[in-house]
Amino acid sequence: MLDGLVSIILVSMISLIVRVVWQIIQTKNELSTIKRKKIKLKRAARLHQMTSKEKENSRKKRIIWNRKQNQLIKKLAWLQLTVYILGIAVVVISLAFFANRLQAKTPEKISSAKIITILDTVESPLKAVAEPTKEADTEVAQVLHPFNKTVEFPTTFLDLATMTFFAAKLEVTVLTTTRGADCWDLLVAENQFNKPPPSGKEYIMNRVRIKVLDSKEPHPTIKLSSFDFSYISTSGQKYERCILIAPDTLPNEIAANTDVEGNIYSLIDQGDQPHISVQDKEFMSIQ
Structure with missing residues (x-):
C-alpha cells in the first residue's frame, strides 16, 4: 500500500x-x-x-x-x-x-530467547519461559498470547483528524488462520494477478479483531492498519512485508471504541509456525 x-x-x-x-x-x-x-x-x-x-x-x-x-x-x-x-x-x-x-529486506531478529507458550488456566497462569543463551543468560522473553484470546495493552496512536498523538489501549484478538493452498485460493479469487508463492514458501492469512479503548479524545480517527502487524518466524526473524490484493483487509483508519475486523497476511517459509507481532509490543499465537 x-x-x-x-x-x-x-x-x-x-x-x-x-x-x-x-x-x-x-x-x-x-x-x-x-x-x-x-x-x-x-x-x-x-x-x-x-x-x-x-x-x-x-x-x-x-x-x-x-x-x-x-x-x-x-x-x-x-x-x-x-x-x-x-x-x-x-x-x-x-x-x-x-x-x-x-x-x-534486512532480516530483523526480535529476540534471541526462545518463546514458549504456557496455557492460560487457573492452575497455570499465562507466562513465558526463556531458554538461557550464550549472549545473555538473564534475557527475558516476550509473552506469547494464546490463539483466539483477547489481549489488551496500552499504546500510542495518531489521530488523523488533528494529526496529534494520544495514549489509549488496544484490544486485539486473532480469530482464524488460513494458510497454504486454502490461503492461495482466496488470494487468487480476490485478484488473479496476485503472484503465486515461490518454491519453499506459502501465504498465511489471519483474521483479527481490534478495538481502541479508553480514548480521552472525543471521536478520533485513528491511524491503524495491517502494517501495524508483522509475522515472526520460529527462529525469531521478522518476515519481509509483501504487497497483495487480499480480501477484506484491515482499514487504514478506524474509529475509537468500535470493533473492527479484517485480514492480515504474509509470505512465510513453508511449514513454519510463526507468531504475530502487534506494533512489536505484543505477540500472538496463530493456532
Whole structure:
C-alpha cells in the first residue's frame, strides 16, 4: 500500500516536471519570436525613411514587446526554479523510498530467547519461559498470547483528524488462520494477478479483531492498519512485508471504541509456525 502511494506521488511529480518543461520550451519560443520581431522592425527602419506616424507605431510596438519580453523572462525564471525544486524532491523521495526498501529486506531478529507458550488456566497462569543463551543468560522473553484470546495493552496512536498523538489501549484478538493452498485460493479469487508463492514458501492469512479503548479524545480517527502487524518466524526473524490484493483487509483508519475486523497476511517459509507481532509490543499465537 505504501509502495503504491509513493509510486503515485513520484509519477505525479514527474508528470508535473514534464508539463513545466513544456511550458519552458513554449516560453523560450515566445521570447525568440519577440526578438525576431524587434530585429525585423529595426532593420525596416534602416532600409527606408519612416513617417512620423510609422515611427510612433514602431515606438508603441517596441514598448509592448519589451513589456511582454520582461514578463516572459520572469515567467521563465520561475518555471526553471520549479523544475529545479521538483527535481530535488523526486531524487530525495526516491532515495528515501529505496533506502527504506533496502532496510526492510534486512532480516530483523526480535529476540534471541526462545518463546514458549504456557496455557492460560487457573492452575497455570499465562507466562513465558526463556531458554538461557550464550549472549545473555538473564534475557527475558516476550509473552506469547494464546490463539483466539483477547489481549489488551496500552499504546500510542495518531489521530488523523488533528494529526496529534494520544495514549489509549488496544484490544486485539486473532480469530482464524488460513494458510497454504486454502490461503492461495482466496488470494487468487480476490485478484488473479496476485503472484503465486515461490518454491519453499506459502501465504498465511489471519483474521483479527481490534478495538481502541479508553480514548480521552472525543471521536478520533485513528491511524491503524495491517502494517501495524508483522509475522515472526520460529527462529525469531521478522518476515519481509509483501504487497497483495487480499480480501477484506484491515482499514487504514478506524474509529475509537468500535470493533473492527479484517485480514492480515504474509509470505512465510513453508511449514513454519510463526507468531504475530502487534506494533512489536505484543505477540500472538496463530493456532
